Amino acid sequence: MDRKKISSEVWVGVVVLIGILSLFYMSMRIGKFGTLHRQGYEIKVTLDNANGLDPRSPIQIAGVEVGKVSAIKLDGYKALILLRVKDGVKIPVDSKAAVKTQGVLGDKYIEIIPGVGQTYLAGGDRINDIITVPDFGEIFTQVNVAAKNFGDTMSEFKGIIGEQEKISIKKSIDNIQVVSGDFKNLVSANKNNITRIVTNMEAISKDIEAGKGTIGKLVKDDTLYNDAKDVVASLKNISGDIEQGKGTLGKLAKDETLYDEAKDAIGNIKELTDGMKKGEGTLGKLAKDDSLYKETEKAMKKIQKGAEGLQEMTPITILGTIFGTFF
Amino acid sequence: MFRKILRSIFQLPLTFLQELGNISRMFLQVTYLSFRRPFKLDYIFKQMEFIGVRSMLVVVITGTFTGMVLALQSSYGFRKFGAEGLVGAIVALSMTRELGPVLTSLMVTGRAGSSMAAELGTMRVTEQIDALTVMALNPVKYLIVPRVVASFLMLPVLTIISDLLGIVGGYIIGVKLLGINEGAFINKIEKTLDLPDIYNGLVKAAVFGIILSVISCYKGYYTRGGAEGVGRATTEAVVLSSVTILISDYVLTSIMF
Numbered sequence: 206m207d208r209k210k211i212s213s214e215v216w217v218g219v220v221v222l223i224g225i226l227s228l229f230y231m232s233m234r235i236g237k238f239g240t241l242h243r244q245g246y247e248i249k250v251t252l253d254n255a256n257g258l259d260p261r262s263p264i265q266i267a268g269v270e271v272g273k274v275s276a277i278k279l280d281g282y283k284a285l286i287l288l289r290v291k292d293g294v295k296i297p298v299d300s301k302a303a304v305k306t307q308g309v310l311g312d313k314y315i316e317i318i319p320g321v322g323q324t325y326l327a328g329g330d331r332i333n334d335i336i337t338v339p340d341f342g343e344i345f346t347q348v349n350v351a352a353k354n355f356g357d358t359m360s361e362f363k364g365i366i367g368e369q370e371k372i373s374i375k376k377s378i379d380n381i382q383v384v385s386g387d388f389k390n391l392v393s394a395n396k397n398n399i400t401r402i403v404t405n406m407e408a409i410s411k412d413i414e415a416g417k418g419t420i421g422k423l424v425k426d427d428t429l430y431n432d433a434k435d436v437v438a439s440l441k442n443i444s445g446d447i448e449q450g451k452g453t454l455g456k457l458a459k460d461e462t463l464y465d466e467a468k469d470a471i472g473n474i475k476e477l478t479d480g481m482k483k484g485e486g487t488l489g490k491l492a493k494d495d496s497l498y499k500e501t502e503k504a505m506k507k508i509q510k511g512a513e514g515l516q517e518m519t520p521i522t523i524l525g526t527i528f529g530t531f532f
Numbered sequence: 533m534f535r536k537i538l539r540s541i542f543q544l545p546l547t548f549l550q551e552l553g554n555i556s557r558m559f560l561q562v563t564y565l566s567f568r569r570p571f572k573l574d575y576i577f578k579q580m581e582f583i584g585v586r587s588m589l590v591v592v593i594t595g596t597f598t599g600m601v602l603a604l605q606s607s608y609g610f611r612k613f614g615a616e617g618l619v620g621a622i623v624a625l626s627m628t629r630e631l632g633p634v635l636t637s638l639m640v641t642g643r644a645g646s647s648m649a650a651e652l653g654t655m656r657v658t659e660q661i662d663a664l665t666v667m668a669l670n671p672v673k674y675l676i677v678p679r680v681v682a683s684f685l686m687l688p689v690l691t692i693i694s695d696l697l698g699i700v701g702g703y704i705i706g707v708k709l710l711g712i713n714e715g716a717f718i719n720k721i722e723k724t725l726d727l728p729d730i731y732n733g734l735v736k737a738a739v740f741g742i743i744l745s746v747i748s749c750y751k752g753y754y755t756r757g758g759a760e761g762v763g764r765a766t767t768e769a770v771v772l773s774s775v776t777i778l779i780s781d782y783v784l785t786s787i788m789f
Contacts, residue, residue, distance in 0.1 A: 217584060
């Protein structure tokens with residue numbers, strides 16, 4: 206009786222042990238015994254749409270899992286995803302993140318495309334560069350729209366083509382056929398010439414390559430380039446000099462004395478002209494006082510008269526001159 | 533004649549309600565008594581051996597073959613759209629969430645529940661229960677509480693064994709026999725299965741353990757009418773337990789998952 210009792214408890218113990226071991230084994234294999242927390246470091250990503258992502262969705266770099274999504278929160282009207290990345294995985298600051306779909310059934314995961322920077326993200330930092338991959342729904346919608354447009358275009362096209370147009374299209378095709386036939390004949394007739402042209406072209410391009418001839422020199426010889434470079438350098442020097450106020454141009458550009466003098470001169474001129482306007486000085490009188498003008502007019506009239514008198518006397522004078530010469 | 537029909541029509545819901553009330557009363561009584569001294573550990577362990585250990589073989593066979601047939605059936609379906617890697621996930625999820633607890637409970641009902649009803653029924657019919665009452669021993673405390681506690685404790689243990697064996701059976705059929713990619717098979721299980729799937733399955737199993745033991749004991753305890761009554765009590769115990777398990781399974785699933 207005593208043995209029987211012990212044996213019943215032993216049996217129960219065995220079964221319970223098997224049960225607990227099974228549970229333990231399964232829990233360990235699933236690997237979700239809270240190991241998610243407190244390991245690695247956490248970085249943030251803000252997405253427009255976290256549809257399909259779950260906590261524990263994998264994070265991959267080059268297809269290798271490096272962590273898991275630890276939380277998804279609403280941040281404003283965007284989704285804030287917290288990524289827990291394993292220690293020892295360094296993610297450059299200029300990395301990009303993308304939500305991708307695995308397989309046809311649409312398991313979402315986050316792919317990190319590492320940048321090339323030498324500084325790395327620390328805990329709490331954010332990946333700002335998000336690559337949006339259109340999901341299947343969007344793609345199908347777009348394809349649908351495109352297909353519909355294509356269909357519409359085709360039906361319109363069908364509507365345009367009547368019997369008349371069909372005939373003309375046929376004619377056009379016939380013409381194209383004739384032309385291409387002609388072209389073929391032309392080519393076969395001038396085969397040698399074409400070959401020669403091609404050979405020449407080849408030779409020319411070879412010459413250019415070798416740096417022969419003007420074009421070749423232009424392409425290959427860098428003296429021109431160097432000269433141009435020198436010129437530019439000189440220009441640079443000159444403009445530098447001008448900038449510093451060296452030389453005439455520099456002085457012109459930079460020295461203010463000339464400007465001041467010019468200003469003074471213009472000021473003087475202004476004074477003079479003002480004086481002239483008021484009738485001061487000789488020039489002013491000249492300009493303003495009309496007595497001189499009248500005098501001059503009178504004098505001119507007199508001179509005129511005198512000249513007229515002279516005119517009348519001229520023949521006599523000439524005669525006198527002639528006589529003077531002979532006698 | 534008409535009065536008789538009319539009476540039985542009114543009698544039916546009344547009987548049902550009475551039954552429900554009696555079972556609830558039994559359940560509350562057992563719950564109360566199981567926290568009261570003296571704790572009859574010897575009796576409890578004896579029942580645990582009977583319900584748990586002796587049901588092992590049945591549960592092992594049921595679990596393994598359920599997993600195997602699940603793998604076979606689901607791979608037939610998944611092959612049509614080339615997603616055979618998901619067979620493992622399907623087997624694991626179905627076993628832990630649904631088939632493990634339910635099939636284990638049904639097997640234990642058939643094996644242990646029927647025997648509980650028959651045993652208590654015979655005791656009632658042969659007036660042993662009355663004798664206990666005369667000796668001022670509470671028959672519910674001595675006969676029913678150990679059975680209910682033992683079922684409550686052992687059903688989860690049997691279920692987890694059934695879960696694991698079911699997945700192993702699915703693995704054998706899926707990977708070894710049908711040649712599904714082993715990595716995909718196991719990875720999908722590990723990725724799809726969550727701890728709550730397993731734990732909620734075990735909670736379900738414990739609840740089913742209480743249901744089947746309370747109902748079976750109730751049916752046996754209130755047996756009337758000799759050997760024929762014992763047979764009827766056993767049948768009713770198994771049928772009512774199974775139906776209640778399946779109905780409450782739906783309710784529990786919709787609450788938990």
